[in-house]
Amino acid sequence: xxxxxxxxxxxxxxxxxxxxxxxxxxxxxxxxxxxxxxxxxxxxxxxxxxxxxxxxxxxxxxxxxxxxxxxxxxxxxxxxxxxxxxxxxxxxxxxxxxxxxxxxxxxxxxxxxxxxxxxxxxxxxxxxxxxxxxxxxxxxxxxxxxxxxxxxxxxxxxxxxxxxxxxxxxxxxxxxxxxxxxxxxxxxxxxxxxxxxxxxxxxxxxxxxxxxxxxxxxxxxxxxxxxxxxxxxxxxxxxxxxxxxxxxxxxxxxxxxxxxxxxxxxxxxxxxxxxxxxxxxxxxxxxxxxxxxxxxxxxxxxxxx
Numbered sequence: 528x529x530x531x532x533x534x535x536x537x538x539x540x541x542x543x544x545x546x547x548x549x550x551x552x553x554x555x556x557x558x559x560x561x562x563x564x565x566x567x568x569x570x571x572x573x574x575x576x577x578x579x580x581x582x583x584x585x586x587x588x589x590x591x592x593x594x595x596x597x598x599x600x601x602x603x604x605x606x607x608x609x610x611x612x613x614x615x616x617x618x619x620x621x622x623x624x625x626x627x628x629x630x631x632x633x634x635x636x637x638x639x640x641x642x643x644x645x646x647x648x649x650x651x652x653x654x655x656x657x658x659x660x661x662x663x664x665x666x667x668x669x670x671x672x673x674x675x676x677x678x679x680x681x682x683x684x685x686x687x688x689x690x691x692x693x694x695x696x697x698x699x700x701x702x703x704x705x706x707x708x709x710x711x712x713x714x715x716x717x718x719x720x721x722x723x724x725x726x727x728x729x730x731x732x733x734x735x736x737x738x739x740x741x742x743x744x745x746x747x748x749x750x751x752x753x754x755x756x757x758x759x760x761x762x763x764x765x766x767x768x769x770x771x772x773x774x775x776x777x778x779x780x781x782x783x784x785x786x787x788x789x790x791x792x793x794x795x796x797x798x799x800x801x802x803x804x805x806x807x808x809x810x811x812x813x814x815x816x817x818x819x820x821x822x823x824x825x826x827x828x829x830x831x832x
Contacts, residue, residue: 528604528630528660528686530714532565533753535742536573538791539587540801547583549590551801555743555794556594560603562746567595571608571632573740573790578805581618588626596627606662609653610634616649620657630660632689635669643675654684664718666691673697673704680709687714689738693725699732720786721779723752724772727764730756740786741775744793745823747832763829771826778818784808789819796820 537559540551556567569591570576570584579587588607595605607623609616609631620631636649646669654661661684665671670692671679679685688705690698698715705713717729717737726737735757742749748771755763779785787804792811794801796819803810811819 529712530566530604530687530736533563533739533742533746533749534566534568534716534736535559535564535746536568536571536738536740537591538743538787538794538801539570539574539579540799541805542802545805547586548802549586551799552587552590553594555799555801556591557598558799559742559746560595560598562742563750564603564742564746567591567603567605568632568738569605569607569628571606572634573743573787574608575787575805575808576608576610576634578808581615581622584619585622585626588623588628592627604629606630606632606660608632608634609657610664611637613649613652616653617656620653620659624657624659628659630662630686631657632662632664634664635667638668640668640670643672646671647675647679650679650685651682654682658684660684660686662687662689662714662716664689664691666718670697671701673700676701677704677708680705680711680713686712687716687736689716689718690729690734691718691720693719695728695732698734702732702734721772721776723749724768724776726752726756740790741772741793743790744797745826748823748826748830751830751832766829767826770829771822774822774825775819778815778822781815782809782811785811785815789815792816792819793823796823 537555540548542548570587592605595603607628609619715734722737739749752767
């Protein structure tokens with residue numbers, strides 16, 4: 528499996544009764560695919576994976592796969608989140624495979640931090656349970672050594688490594704170690720929140736793939752940035768970073784969890800009622816919603832949308 532372009536991380540819509548709103552999710556995914564997403568990562572961090580039970584997760588994956596298939600005829604891969612306690616992670620992996628997902632984004636184990644040997648065992652067991660291509664997500668309690676990533680890259684199921692830590696020294700050593708010991712295809716991703724802000728830095732390490740939470744609510748801005756950064760339009764890149772992404776990140780950092788809450792609020796502000804977030808996240812305060820709308824308007828203007 529190869530990925531390219533802007534990677535779409537849809538939110539998980541909830542109705543007024545708090546239940547999963549599958550028709551809204553189907554529209555959200557289909558709209559994103561139609562807008563030009565290179566891949567769909569459903570029920571991941573932006574999709575409130577940690578707030579879903581197995582039944583809801585299964586419905587999210589099934590709905591996302593069907594919507595992407597209908598919109599693009601199978602040309603856009605759909606990957607699903609997995610993680611948490613090992614038995615749960617394995618159950619999520621099996622459910623994703625049963626619902627037709629093309630791969631997994633494997634997030635950290637719950638709460639505990641294990642040594643490299645424990646983390647590699649965790650990845651091995653979840654990968655074996657689902658039988659799907661796996662992208663490892665380094666963040667939180669999952670911090671890998673270069674040797675551990677190189678070992679895991681030899682597994683046929685492990686196809687990529689997504690960095691959500693931002694330790695460039697560690698990431699460079701991981702990249703060099705994997706490339707020295709592994710001759711096959713292996714993908715590296717920038718997985719920091721609001722990843723576009725650090726795209727130029729990651730590209731300096733040769734990491735061109737990145738998550739785009741912004742695509743969920745403003746695909747025009749996300750695509751304009753992607754085209755500018757891949758096409759060498761440094762003027763537009765800097766204008767978007769300064770005028771849109773920087774104030775968005777400053778707003779995001781005001782309240783823990785806003786990396787998800789603001790994205791969901793952004794989707795609502797663009798006309799799709801995806802509901803609010805589940806606890807322990809909180810929805811943005813009214814004054815922050817006003818700031819978000821101003822930031823989006825500025826971004827759209829800069830992008831020429």
